[in-house]
Structures are given as C-alpha cells and as structure tokens.
Amino acid sequence: MAKDIEVGGHNDFHAKDYQDPPPAPLIDAEELTKWSFYRAIIAEFIATFLFLYITVLTVIGYKS
Structure with a gap:
C-alpha cells in the first residue's frame, strides 16, 4: 500500500528535551x-x- 510508507528513517536520533x-x-x-x-x-x-x-460464600452457596 502506497500510504503506509514512513517519511523518516529508522536511524533518526533526536536529543531528549x-x-x-x-x-x-x-x-x-x-x-x-x-x-x-x-x-x-x-x-x-x-x-x-x-x-x-x-x-468463598459464593462458591459454598453455589454448591448447595
């Protein structure tokens, strides 16, 4: 698909601000x-x- 192309490369590095x-x-x-x-x-x-x-009460109540 032509629209799935990334603009930037994978090697772009930006410093954190x-x-x-x-x-x-x-x-x-x-x-x-x-x-x-x-x-x-x-x-x-x-x-x-x-x-x-x-x-536990639910399990006991369900059994009886």
Whole structure:
C-alpha cells in the first residue's frame, strides 16, 4: 500500500528535551513512620479479606 510508507528513517536520533528523574528507592525508611502507609496496608487487607470472603460464600452457596 502506497500510504503506509514512513517519511523518516529508522536511524533518526533526536536529543531528549527533558531529564529523567533518578530512580526511587524500593524501601524508604521515612515512609514506615507515616500513617498513610499503615492506612494503605489496612485498606489492602480489608479489601482482600472481603474479596476472598465473598468468593468463598459464593462458591459454598453455589454448591448447595
């Protein structure tokens, strides 16, 4: 197809006009002292517990 031809070549190199930020540490000791970290852990636990609880009840209810 004639319209699928690329205008630029594959060897064109353009310098980036921005700087990549440095990588964030995997575990930040300062984060362990914040309430928002523990609030997120509690929310994840409750959501997972409810998901598993509803799933198990659905399977038990479906069998009987």
